[in-house]
Amino acid sequence: MDALADRPPPVVGNGDTANSQELQKLLIDVNMRCEYHKAHYENIKAEHLRLQEEYTNSQDELNRLLVEKQAVHDRFQFLLAEYQEELLGKTQELEKLKMQVLTPQKLELLKAQIQQELESPMTEHYQKLENEVEKYRTDYNKLRYEYTFLKSEFEHQKEEHARILEEKKIKYEAEIARLDKDKEELHNQLLSVDPTRDSKRVEALSREKAQLYQKLKGLEAEVAELRAERDNCGVQAENAQRVQVRQLAEMQAMARSLEAEKKSAELQIDRIEKELQMSHEQNILLTSKLHKSEREVNSLAAKLLLL
Structure with a gap:
């Protein structure tokens, strides 16, 4: 069409001039339409390319949004599972703390039970110790009385033996002096008499x-026996005194031991009271933890509701 438009019109006559002009107009009109359709085609082609590019970009954006949506969904599921697991753990911890925490009624009941369990054997043990102390005190007083009595008896027997020994000593010394005197007289008589006439007298003497x-030998043996008896009585008295002193020391040691056991029992009671106080403070701490866990559980539940 462009070639026809550029070609010069043929030379015709006057009759054909009008047709030629009309044809020229038609050609110009056709060329204009062709140019219009060509421009319109180019516009449509460019618009098509633009729309195709926008479609591709939209597909990419859609895919990206789908990936982001899936990631957000996965993140949501992960957070949901994590919060549910944390909520379950907090719930279990809360139940455990509820089991550990004692109510004031249970605490008072437990305190009364522990106090009864502790006071009952301690009271019995204390009463037993008091009875033993009283028994040992009675035995101690009895032994002290017996010791005093035996000591006085020993002193009396010692004085009596000393008196008897002194009397027998005086008696034996007088007897020995008399015998010596008789011996001297007999010796003088033997010297002054005739041995042949008085042989029978000498034999009798x-x-x-x-x-x-x-x-004299018998008296000396009796004196030795009395001395041995005195020494034996002294040894027995000393042995009895040592036994009584030892028993007295044992009684005093037993009394000190019982007093120490009494103090130990009192210290044990104080320690148990301190342990009860610490248990009460620990119960308060567990109650505080329980309230904190309840607040955390409520917070997690609120977060789950918001999600």
């Missing part, structure tokens, strides 16, 4: 001398 000598 010799027998009497032997008898007196045997009597």
Whole structure:
């Protein structure tokens, strides 16, 4: 069409001039339409390319949004599972704390039960110790009385033995002096008389001398026996005194031991009271933790509701 439009019109006559002009107008009109359709086609083609590019971009954006949506969904599911797990853990911890926390009624009941369990054996043990102390005190007083009595008896027997020994000593010394005097007289008589005439008298005196000598030996043996008996009584008295002193020391040690046990029991009671106080403070701390856990559970539940 462009070639026809550029070609010069043919030379015709006057009759054909009008047709030629009309044809020229038609050609111009056709060229204009062609140019219009060509421009319109180019516009449509450019618009098509633009729309195709926008469609591709929209597809990419859609895919990106779908990926982001899936990521957000996965993140939401992960957070939901995490919060549910945390909520379950807090709920279990809350139940555990509820089981550990004692109500004031249970605490008072437990305190009364522990106090009864502790006071009952301690009271019995204390009463038993008091009875033993009283028993040992009675035995101690009895032993002290017996010790005093035996000591006085020993002193009395000692004085009595000393008196008897002194009397027998004086008696034996007088007897020995008399025998020595008789011996001297007999010796003088033997020197002054005739041995041939008085042989029987000498024999009688010799027998009497032997008898007196045997009597002297018997008296000396009796003195030795009395001394041994005195020494034996002294040893027995000393042994009894040592036994009583030892028993007295044992009684005093037992009394001190019982007093120490009494103090130990009092210290144990104080320690148990302190442990009860610490248990009460721990119960208060657990109650505080329970309230804190309840607040955390409520906060997690609120977050789940918001999600």
